[in-house]
Amino acid sequence: MDHPRRILYCHCAFAQVIPKDVKQGVLERLADSGADFECVPDLCEMSARREPLLQQLSEQPNTRIAACYPRAVQGLFTAAGSPLKESGLEIVNLRVLNVDEATEALLQPAAAETATPEVPETPGSETTNGELS
């Protein structure tokens, strides 16, 4: 499978807001997928510390972020002075999706590469225009 997108996974280290089995399951599937990806321990902490890595991550187009609610994730990057590039941004909400749904949303080919332009197909993942697909 082709993996042209950047994938960023947030491990949400300091709270149980993302079910443990979802965090673990998604991380395992990404690890076994053959795709390149990046993981961070806790986007909230990185935002509060204005970590330079956030700036680098925010500048990448076509990024899929596995974390929590899109409004919160975008707010965290903005608060750190590194608003996310809207182009091709997809946020996959691990608070509401199960392992299968989240993994599919993260690893499916991007819209332009598929026959049908509906991306993502999984409820709970959002494109940045805020429409649930």
Place this chain on the structure above:
Amino acid sequence: MIAPANLKVQVLLYERFPAEPFEAGLRASLLAGLLDGGYPVQVLRGESETTERDRGNGENRILLGCFGGQPPMDDGEHGFERVRDVSGLGRDEILSLVEEAMGEVQEAPVGRRWKPWFPVIDFDRCTHCMQCLSFCLFDVYGATSDGKIQVQNESNCKTDCPACSRVCPEVAIMFPKYKAGPINGDAVSDDDVRREAMKVDISALLGGDIYALLRDRSEKAKSRFSKERDDERALRERERCLNKLKATASGLEIPGEVLASLPSADEIREKAEEARRKAQQALALGSTQQ
């Protein structure tokens, strides 16, 4: 902003040629161990070229790969400062090796410390009314030089306390680690806006909606505003509302320790004055720039 982390070390799990892939089970458990230890990790494999972005700032990166005893890149070459051959090592051995290498670039080990609990503002909703700044007695909020609200002292925020989100008339304050929407960042519905407005009227802590009045330039508004700014009255109102807040705290899910650490009447007076002054300045600045 809280103190920046000591130089954050990023770990690269390198599985491109000539490295061999990690064993499947080891890769996943190593990733979890590194993340639990506070390290960002990048997994590089497949055929792609290693890019500048992948390389990042070599100084604070550690590259781990199974090179069969012959790492092809010496430290400092290819932009990577630290290359470690981890062939045949188990998870714990690799984690120790990372800790050791990290000690070379970081003074103190990355420990688990402050739970990152702080307000995050949705600027698509925020109107910069400054009510949150006026409400918070812990100096979490501040204003930018052009009069816009800003979260400035994240670590002053009281862990697990979402109280200021109740003050915001626009439901613009999120706590991403909160359990329920819309405070956790879930979509805001019209019902949410109404419901938040009907909760204990914490904004009365501010002595009424003085900031809306501030923006109203009419003489009538100015005279009402000056009455409501009466110090004693504002303080009494604030104390009354703090008591009310304590009585209804279970509904608002404000932790007992936060209520217990609420400041004394004198401190409230001082803080409230200071917050009002800041908010006023910011609003005045904001209105001159509109």
